[in-house]
Amino acid sequence: MMRCQRCGEREAIVRVKLPQESETDEKFLCSVCVRELAREYQGTACPSCGMTRQQLLHLRKVGCPTCYSFFKDEVDGMVRQFQHGHTQHYGSRPDEESVEKRLNQQLSRLKEQLNRKILAEDYEEAEVIKQQIESVEEDLRHV
Amino acid sequence: MFEELLQHPLSESMNQSSPFDDIVVSTRIRLARNTTRYPFSTMLSEAQANALIEETERQLNGMKGFRFGRVDQADVLTRTALVEKHLISPALASHPRTGLFISEDEQISVMVNEEDHFRIQTLLPGLQLEEAFRIAKQVDRLISERFKIAFDDTLGYLTTCPSNVGTGLRASVMLHLPGLVLTNQIQGYIKHLRQLGFAIRGRYGEGSDASGRMFQLSNQRTLGASEDMLITDYQFAVEALIEAEQAARKGLLEMYQEELEDRLYRSYGILTSARLITAREATERLSDVRLADSLGLEVNLPPNLFHQLLVSLQTGFLQKHFGKQLTSRERDIERAKRIRTMLTEQTNRDHTQGGFA
Numbered sequence: 001m002m003r004c005q006r007c008g009e010r011e012a013i014v015r016v017k018l019p020q021e022s023e024t025d026e027k028f029l030c031s032v033c034v035r036e037l038a039r040e041y042q043g044t045a046c047p048s049c050g051m052t053r054q055q056l057l058h059l060r061k062v063g064c065p066t067c068y069s070f071f072k073d074e075v076d077g078m079v080r081q082f083q084h085g086h087t088q089h090y091g092s093r094p095d096e097e098s099v100e101k102r103l104n105q106q107l108s109r110l111k112e113q114l115n116r117k118i119l120a121e122d123y124e125e126a127e128v129i130k131q132q133i134e135s136v137e138e139d140l141r142h143v
Numbered sequence: 144m145f146e147e148l149l150q151h152p153l154s155e156s157m158n159q160s161s162p163f164d165d166i167v168v169s170t171r172i173r174l175a176r177n178t179t180r181y182p183f184s185t186m187l188s189e190a191q192a193n194a195l196i197e198e199t200e201r202q203l204n205g206m207k208g209f210r211f212g213r214v215d216q217a218d219v220l221t222r223t224a225l226v227e228k229h230l231i232s233p234a235l236a237s238h239p240r241t242g243l244f245i246s247e248d249e250q251i252s253v254m255v256n257e258e259d260h261f262r263i264q265t266l267l268p269g270l271q272l273e274e275a276f277r278i279a280k281q282v283d284r285l286i287s288e289r290f291k292i293a294f295d296d297t298l299g300y301l302t303t304c305p306s307n308v309g310t311g312l313r314a315s316v317m318l319h320l321p322g323l324v325l326t327n328q329i330q331g332y333i334k335h336l337r338q339l340g341f342a343i344r345g346r347y348g349e350g351s352d353a354s355g356r357m358f359q360l361s362n363q364r365t366l367g368a369s370e371d372m373l374i375t376d377y378q379f380a381v382e383a384l385i386e387a388e389q390a391a392r393k394g395l396l397e398m399y400q401e402e403l404e405d406r407l408y409r410s411y412g413i414l415t416s417a418r419l420i421t422a423r424e425a426t427e428r429l430s431d432v433r434l435a436d437s438l439g440l441e442v443n444l445p446p447n448l449f450h451q452l453l454v455s456l457q458t459g460f461l462q463k464h465f466g467k468q469l470t471s472r473e474r475d476i477e478r479a480k481r482i483r484t485m486l487t488e489q490t491n492r493d494h495t496q497g498g499f500a
Contacts, residue, residue, distance in 0.1 A: 049182040061258075061304045063186035065179055065293040068301055075305060079298065079366065082306035084340055086367025089299025091310040092280070094292035101288070 004030035006037070046070045100140070107136050144212045144245075145221050148230060149463050152454035153447065154249035161269025164446040165437050166385050168317040168357070168453075169268055171229065172275040174283050175302045175311035176261040178290040183303040184238075184258055192240040192256050199255050202289040203244055209251075214241040220468070223459030229266055234258060251282055258303050259311075261286060268450070270381060272314060272374050280370075299366060309366030314377045317346060318384060319449075321356045321434045322391030329358075332387060340364055341380050356430040357453070360384065396438055407435035411442045414482050419475040425456050425482060443493050444486070452485060 004012045010030035017026045018037070029037070042054040047070065051063030056071055060078055068075050079087060110133045117126040151158075157169070177183055181191050200211050214222060214235055222236040225243075235241050235254045242255035254262040263282050265275040286292070293301040299309040307313070323329040333343050346357040362377050395403050410431035414420075420428075433449045435442045454460055456478050462469050465477060 049186040051186050055185075059185060061185050062183060062301075064182045065177075065295070065301045068295060068298060078305040079308060082304075083309065083364050083366040086309075086364060088297060089295075089309045089366060090372075091299055091312075091369045094287040094294050094300070096284070096287075 002028055004028065004033050006030070006033040103136055103140050107133065107140070110136065144210050145217050145225065148245065148249065149221065149224050149228070149460070152228065152451045152460060156248045156250055157266070157268045158447045158451070159268055160445075160447065161267070162271060163385060164269040166319055166388050167270040167381070168319055168446070168450050169229065169266060170271045170275050171264060171266050171315045171317075172272070172279045173262055173264040173313050173315075174279050174300075175259040175307040175313075176263065176283065176286060176300060177259050177293040177302060178261075179293045180291060181260065184256060184260070185303055187256070189240065195260060196240065196242040196255050199242065199244075199253075199261075203253070203286075206244070206285060208247045209244050209253075210247070211242060211244050214243050214254075215239055220459055220463050224457075224463040227457040227460045228454055232257060232262065232264075235262070251278060253282060253286070259307070268447070270316060270385075272316075272378055272381075276312075276314075276370060276374055306363075307365050310368075310370050310373060312365055312370055312373055313361055314374060315359055315361035316381055318358045318360060318381075318388070319356060319430065319433065320358055320384070320388050321430050322388045322395060323384075324356050325395060326391045328387065328391060332384065336360065336380060336384075339380065341377070356427065392434070392438060403438075404435075404440060407431045407438075407440060408442070411435065415486055417479045417482070419472070420479040420482065421475055422456060422458065422478065425478055426453065429453065429482075443489055445489075448485065448489055452482065455481065 002012045004010050005027045006029055012028035012030055014034055015026050015028055043052055045052045046067045048066035049063035114129045181195050225231045226233050226236050230252050235257045240256055244253040250265055252264045263279050265278045267275045295301055300311040302308050302311055336343050340363050342363050343358055343360045346359050410428040414428050429452055432442055432444045436444045
């Protein structure tokens with residue numbers, strides 16, 4: 001009889017590869033231990049939102065941004081399936097600035113430059129900057 | 144505020160003539176977004192859901208030309224009619240603790256506490272994918288400046304369901320495809336488009352099967368290409384369908400002119416005379432008359448009126464207009480009456496414009 005490698009008492013009846021262990025080593029377990037491990041595995045919950053692995057696999061949805069990394073294997077599998085094998089985002093980002101914000105920043109920079117040119121009595125340059133300001137202001141009216 | 148939205152089946156901007164409106168009824172773009180400050184809808188508590196709605200109301204209050212309302216506090220007829228007008232999704236209508244920000248021209252809806260914290264939707268008449276996306280993106284930027292958005296460098300925008308991850312972008316157009324249906328080609332196209340990664344379903348009174356004449360085409364994948372690329376691919380699919388539909392209509396007219404004209408004029412006769420009509424029959428007959436008009440027969444049902452009727456004959460909208468729940472028999476009577484009235488008004492308009500006086 002081969003003993004269970006977890007409890008060391010009962011007879012081992014299954015050979016399992018545990019998901020957390022990256023090495024290829026497999027364990028021989030008894031029926032009680034395998035059920036306990038499975039429950040533990042299924043019951044593992046995301047530290048941030050509390051969603052369990054079982055819930056995640058049942059709903060095929062996540063509970064928070066952390067789930068994407070905490071349940072990486074499961075979620076990556078779902079992503080590949082839903083997204084026809086694609087795994088990389090190429091689109092826009094939330095930190096991109098809005099046109100309005102960019103133009104407003106540009107405007108305040110230009111106004112500062114204008115001030116400096118006027119203080120330096122560089123009226124030719126000031127005139128150029130003034131025109132730039134007008135053009136940005138015009139753009140702002142269209143956003 | 145929902146009462147105002149339901150005064151008319153189409154907003155003024157939806158009631159305009161638009162690109163390809165002979166075939167494409169409307170274009171919708173939606174972006175799915177979540178903030179990192181709250182768990183996603185699957186794990187969101189009642190208190191958190193209410194807090195998110197309140198915070199959104201506070202943050203977006205400054206948005207010019209937008210109005211806000213609690214959808215969960217509206218009655219069921221109102222919610223149904225909002226879905227029929229495509230201003231909100233069926234999921235938003237059925238979820239507890241939901242809110243809606245909507246622009247005055249009704250082109251932009253920001254749904255709060257749908258499957259994701261925010262669902263930004265733009266709705267335009269005809270085929271206008273780029274414009275719809277441009278507007279949605281503007282609203283997206285406004286929201287991104289006010290909330291920390293859940294985003295990952297590899298996976299892009301993080302969503303409750305991994306089917307929306309990446310861009311969170313779903314494009315969907317509603318198409319009127321009587322030619323492909325009458326020539327039995329539609330099933331082939333549905334199969335083909337599914338293989339190419341697009342979902343196509345029947346719409347309006349027919350459940351989700353494809354036995355009707357109205358179809359909704361949407362992209363399935365949201366990851367692995369930029370928004371522009373996704374939209375370009377999608378546009379190709381829509382254009383292919385439009386071309387196929389145009390060819391089918393032409394072929395029908397060439398091969399079966401008498402049969403086709405007979406069928407279409409009969410439908411017109413039924414619509415102008417019926418005293419009781421089900422939503423299903425009304426949709427099919429209206430589709431016939433719209434087809435007849437587009438083929439140059441002696442009937443007049445312009446795209447915007449067709450669209451208006453499609454919305455206003457839905458059970459929710461019909462009852463909302465009537466101000467109370469109706470039995471199915473009462474609805475059939477009311478529906479027949481509305482169709483007769485609207486078609487008569489259209490004929491009168493044509494006569495005045497046609498210079499009969």
